[in-house]
Amino acid sequence: MIPPFTYAPLAARVLFGPGRSAEIGAEVAALGARRALVLSTRDQAGMAARVAAPLGDALAAAFDGAAMHTPVEVTGRALALLREARCDALVAVGGGSTVGLGKALALRTGLPQVAVPTTYAGSEVTPILGQTEDGLKTTIRSPGVLPEVVIYDPDLTLTLPPALSAASDLNAVAHAIEALYAHDANPITSLMAEEGIRALAGALPRVVADPDCRAARAEAQYGAWLCGTCLGAVGMALHHKLCHVLGGAFDLPHAETHAAVLPHAAAYNAPAAPGALSRAARALGGLDAGAALWALSARLGAPRALRDLGMPEEGIPRAVALALEGAYPNPRTPDAASLAALLRRAWAGEPPAAD
Ligand code: NAD
DSSP states (O other): OOOOOOOOOOOOEEEESTTGGGGHHHHHHHTTOSOEEEEOOSTTHHHHHHHHGGGGGGEEEEEOOOOTTOBHHHHHHHHHHHHHTTOOEEEEEESHHHHHHHHHHHHHHOOOEEEEEOSSOOGGGOSEEEEEETTEEEEEEOGGGSOSEEEEOGGGGTTSOHHHHHHHHHHHHHHHHHHHTOTTOOHHHHHHHHHHHHHHHHHHHHHHHOTTOHHHHHHHHHHHHHHHHHHHHSOOOHHHHHHHHHHHHHOOOHHHHHHHHHHHHHHHHTTTOHHHHHHHHHHHTSSOHHHHHHHHHHHHTOOOOGGGGTOOGGGHHHHHHHHHSSOOOOSSOOOHHHHHHHHHHHHHTOOOOOO
C-alpha cells in the first residue's frame, strides 16, 4: 500500500537543451526586467560575458567575485554594485557558488533570478541558501531564494574539468541517495531520485573518458537537475550532515568531500533502510549501493580519502562530536563509535562497511 505523503513541488520555469542559454534575453524580459546584474566567479567571467551577450541593453552590470560558501562580505560588495547600477534582475552563470550569490542577493532585494548552472551541484532548484560570516556557515530555507527561471545548457558544462565533473556528479548523486531514505520521502521525489542516479551514473564515466561528448554532458545535467530537485524537496540526513561538518570544521572542498563520504554513508544506512538503498543500487547498476558507489568513484577517479583533501586524522573525534550535535532524522541512529569507524575509513580511503 502507498503510505500517506505530502508532495509540494517548487515552481520554477526550466529550459533544457544545448544552446538554450541564447534565450536569456527573452527570459529576462519575460520577468519584466530591464537591467540585469550578471554574476560569476573570476574564472568564469568570460563565459558569463558570452552568455549575457544576448541581453544587449538589459545587461546593466557584471560582478565576478562569487566565492565558495557565499561569504556575506562578497554579497555586500555585489549588493553595492546592484544598487549603484539600479538592477532589477539577477543572472547567475556558474556553479553552486555563483548561484548561491544570486540567492543571497534575492533574499536581500526580492529581485527575480535566472540561473544558468554550469556544474552538477543542483543549488538552482533548491530553496536553500548557505552563507558564511567570520568562518561560521549558516543555512536558511526560504521560497524567496528559489530562482524563477533555470536554463540548463549542457554545452556550458563542456569546460568543467573531468576531476571537478566527477566530484560534482557524486555530490548530485548524494542528494538523490538521501532523498530515497528521507524521513519525508514521497513516491514522486523517489522516482526523480532513481532516475537522477541512473542518468548520472550512466553519463559520468562517459564524461570523464570524453569530456567533449555533448550527449553524455546533456544526460549528466539532466540527472543533476533531478537530483537537485530531490535536495530541494525532502530532508537530507547523515551524509549531508557529515559533509557540512567536515567542510565547516576543516575547510574541505565541497564536492570532493561529498564524493569521498558518500559510499560510506550509504553503507552505514543500508541495514536501516534496505528498500531505499536497494533502489539506489538498482539505479547504480549494482547489488549493493555502498559497493556500487565505491566502484563508481574508482571509475571516475574521484577523491576517496579525506586525508587527501586535507583533513587531519586527529580531527576525527571533533567531527564525530559535531555530527552528533543537533537532532536530525536519519534511518540509522548514529552513535559515536560507529561514526568514528565510518570517518576513519573515509579518512584513510578504505572501502565502505556497515558496522
Ligand atoms: P563552484 O560553483 O564553487 O565552482 C567550482 C569552480 O569551478 C569555480 O572556480 C567555478 O568558476 C568553476 N566552474 C564551474 N563551472 C565551470 C565550467 N562549466 N567550466 C569551467 N569551470 C567551471 O562549485 P559547485 O560544486 O558547483 O558549488 C559548490 C557550492 O555550492 C558550495 O558553496 C555549496 O555549499 C553550494 N551548494 C549549495 C546548494 C544549495 O542547495 N544551497 C546545493 C549544492 C551546492
